[in-house]
Amino acid sequence: GEDVEQSLFLSVREGDSSVINCTYTDSSSTYLYWYKQEPGAGLQLLTYIFSNMDMKQDQRLTVLLNKKDKHLSLRIADTQTGDSAIYFCAERPSGGYNKLIFGAGTRLAVHP
C-alpha cells in the first residue's frame, strides 16, 4: 500500500544540526520531496531529489536517499529559530503529474 512514515516531533538546540527521517513504500516513486509549513502559511517546497540520486545538497540542506531501504532524510545544518516549522516528506509515484503521497509531518522545534 501507499504509506509515508515520519516521526511527529523533533526538538533541537539552535546551532545544532537537525535530521528528519522518512520512510516510503512505493519503489517506483520518481521524485521525493521535502515541504515546509510555517505557522499560518501554505506548503513551501524546500527541496526534492530524483530517485536515481542518493544525495543532494542545497546550502544548509542535505537530502539523503537510500532507495534500497526506501529511506529519505533531511539534514538542516546550523538550525535556526526560523527553521521551526512542520516538515512534510512526500513521494511522487511514477505515472507523471504531481499526485503526491505525504507523510503526517514532523514538527521541528528549535530552542535557544
Next chain:
Amino acid sequence: EAGVTQFPSHSVIEKGQTVTLRCDPISGHDNLYWYRRVMGKEIKFLLHFVKESKQDESGMPNNRFLAERTGGTYSTLKVQPAELEDSGVYFCASSPRGGAMNTEAFFGQGTRLTVV
C-alpha cells in the same frame, strides 16, 4: 506573479450545512490539485484537474464532495452536507502543463474548515 490563492482562509460551519471552498491557481497552470489534512494526520490527495477535466478523483472521500473547474481557471470544492469528520485543512496546488517533467506543484495557504 500571484501564487495559488484560496478562499476563505477559515470557515466554521454547523454539521449539515454546505460550504464551498475556492482555489485560484497560478495563471496558466493547467494542472490543479486538491489535498486535505485531517486532524494533524498526513496530507491526502483528493483529486486532480487538467484544465477543466477531472484527471483523477480517486481520493474524493464520498459523494458529499463535489469539485468543479469551469473554464479551466479557478476551482471550487463543495461539501454538502458537511459532517464533523470533514474538518481539516484543505490545500490546493497547481502546476504547469505537462506531467513527468514538472517537478514542483505550488501550494496555496489552505482553507481551515471546522464543522461543529
